[in-house]
Amino acid sequence: MTSLDVVPFSITPKQEQILQGAMRVFLSCGYAGTSMDRVATEAGVSKQTIYSHFTNKEGLFKALLEWMTLSRFQEVYDGGQLRGEPAILLRQVAKIYGSKVADQNYLCLIRLVIAESDRFPELAKLFTTTVIKQGRHLLSQYFETHPELGIADPEAIAQIFFGSLVSYMLVQHILHGKDVMPMDYDRLVTSLINLILAQSNQDHKSGSNYQADS
């Protein structure tokens, strides 16, 4: 359940050189918009060299996205379990998340995974499983070990927490919201943390267990 059925990569220097070039082109031009000639030029190798290391364009693309997804996954979640005071920890998570995800390469990776989610559904699932599901799981576990926070549905709140951060990055940095409806990241994070922590301060007899009528 917790282990991923994806084997770790072992990459030769030449393959990494090719992937670095492929990354620059695919991330900015998309799958269909990328030509193998351009990748060869950008990587500083000939086209045939690419075909000798990866089966074809599709194979190169899959290898690139798996490589980026898994390496970035390790980089973000290497800390293991979450610990500390709620107010401090949530802000820290948001801060790390903001600095790691606001990175240009990572934003382009997300955009590319979304763009090709129909043509390459397995890659989208890999991304969802390793990045999003894992993050949600870690935070959800933290909530469960802190019952004093009064969180009724840890998984849902964890999804709301990360979802708010994801949509912020998406709208502000990918959809150019920073130009037409700018909002400070700290402002969003502060409101978000206040929302979640306010659960522990309220009268639990009140209408917090609102139920749907559908």
Added chain:
Amino acid sequence: MTSLDVVPFSITPKQEQILQGAMRVFLSCGYAGTSMDRVATEAGVSKQTIYSHFTNKEGLFKALLEWMTLSRFQEVYDGGQLRGEPAILLRQVAKIYGSKVADQNYLCLIRLVIAESDRFPELAKLFTTTVIKQGRHLLSQYFETHPELGIADPEAIAQIFFGSLVSYMLVQHILHGKDVMPMDYDRLVTSLINLILAQSNQDHKSGSNYQADS
């Protein structure tokens, strides 16, 4: 400020016929992956007819996305100002949002706007302004006219509300989260509404006005 500097469309039947065909192809194949031959076949016209109505591939693509964005905008936000009891209204908004956005065409439109946000930034800005900014503004106004909810930063909470819904749709339906980490929409909405409404039930002297230390 509230008016958009985009003139309403007047579309001839032939143009709509072309746009309908273009929609099917562009939404599933992306910009670079779409051929004008395919659009012509799908629309039931010849290729030259397309070029006589739209200047080129880029012009056709822009016209399509502006057409879809603006027409969908009118469809969702025709209700004007929001009214009603908070618990009822928020759930109603989430319900409308869920049914309108979960539509396959609309999900593909969002994916396409994201995918081409770098090549066509003006289209991304148009989408952000007409759809996201407008929705956030309406909900923010509602919060401002209901001070009893105890919401300190209406704009931020409105962003969190819609952001949670957007990211849910994105992860579940576009990134295939429904296959690897399914979650019921009502479950998320219930937790989200509880979070927001809990603000009005708490002791306002407590740590709800947590401040960043950065």
Added chain:
DNA sequence: GTCTATATCGCGATAGAC
């Protein structure tokens, strides 16, 4: 206005020398 036919170019993939 709309169609058929065509020009021109860049693409993915391969063959063969070294």
Added chain:
DNA sequence: GTCTATCGCGATATAGAC
């Protein structure tokens, strides 16, 4: 293993008949 040269195909865009 890596390079240069090339094949075959499908792309955007246009020309000219009706």
